[in-house]
Amino acid sequence: MKIMNRKEVQFILKQLNFTPKKKFGQNFLIDSKVLRKIISEANLNENDIVVEIGAGLGALTSELILNAKKVYSYEIDSTLFRYVKEKFSDLSNIELFNQDILQVKIPYHNKVVSNIPYKLTGPIIQKIFYNEQPPEGVLIIEKSIANRIFLSGTYKDFSRISVTFNAFMDPLKKQIISSNCFYPRPKIDLALIKVKPRDKIKSFLLEKRNIEFFLRFIASIMPYKNKNLVNALELFFKNNNSFQFSKIELLEFLKEFNLQNKKIFQFNIDDLIDICAHIFNWIKE
Numbered sequence: 001m002k003i004m005n006r007k008e009v010q011f012i013l014k015q016l017n018f019t020p021k022k023k024f025g026q027n028f029l030i031d032s033k034v035l036r037k038i039i040s041e042a043n044l045n046e047n048d049i050v051v052e053i054g055a056g057l058g059a060l061t062s063e064l065i066l067n068a069k070k071v072y073s074y075e076i077d078s079t080l081f082r083y084v085k086e087k088f089s090d091l092s093n094i095e096l097f098n099q100d101i102l103q104v105k106i107p108y109h110n111k112v113v114s115n116i117p118y119k120l121t122g123p124i125i126q127k128i129f130y131n132e133q134p135p136e137g138v139l140i141i142e143k144s145i146a147n148r149i150f151l152s153g154t155y156k157d158f159s160r161i162s163v164t165f166n167a168f169m170d171p172l173k174k175q176i177i178s179s180n181c182f183y184p185r186p187k188i189d190l191a192l193i194k195v196k197p198r199d200k201i202k203s204f205l206l207e208k209r210n211i212e213f214f215l216r217f218i219a220s221i222m223p224y225k226n227k228n229l230v231n232a233l234e235l236f237f238k239n240n241n242s243f244q245f246s247k248i249e250l251l252e253f254l255k256e257f258n259l260q261n262k263k264i265f266q267f268n269i270d271d272l273i274d275i276c277a278h279i280f281n282w283i284k285e
Helices: 006-015 032-042 059-067 078-087 118-129 143-149 160-168 208-224 229-240 247-256 269-284
Strands: 049-053 070-074 094-097 111-115 136-142 169-177 190-197
Touching (some): 032 059, 136 143, 143 160, 160 169
Parallel strands (some): 049 111, 111 136
8 A cells, every 4th residue: 555755746746737725625645554544444345335525646546446336536626636537547436526525416425535625624524424314434634623523521622513513423533643644734733533423313303404403503502602501592593583582481491391501511412402403393383
């Protein structure tokens, strides 16, 4: 399992007259050990259908093709797309797309294995995992986001992505990855994460409109994670210009569903999903 080193990557990029773009997170893997870690954690077999986000120069793509039944690989940059298209032109178990993965319907897949564009981590995670049948995932992402996904138990790391991600997925493993393993070297700390779908996703999150409401609700209340639930709900309704409820009405709502008026960050993930479901049904009536 050998991949191009820094000098070889620089040589190819020069041949292509290509300068990596920060907005697309174009940092190319140049470390064989990290590549082995990714493939090992992905635990691919002959039945796996894999999505890769950002083919780049094809370092990871090559190994996915060797180990999976089918690979759907997306590369938004036209120059890099042409390069990998030619590189894998004689292989039948890969389909390459010169598309923005955030703008397309993705074919059925059971795993996502990628070094994803770091600036697009949030939207990509939402697109891939926030649905009723999410895939398994092995991803290299920003370390600070990985810390929030893995629920470190600290107030600081408890955030919107902590709640929304863990509503759909179970984080399994996190390993720190040196930014020196990429060219150009990213200016952020990185982590390799392995995640799988929750054994049972809450029934409220099995419908698209409910998921959309849940994401809006969590995004709206998390800025007030140090406030009691009633105060956070009061601000939620005020900021969304939808319904207006007095604190007395909100306290009655809590009493009706046996909810404690504690601070938002003190609730667990399932509690927050249930609160969201109660709110959704309450305002729908």
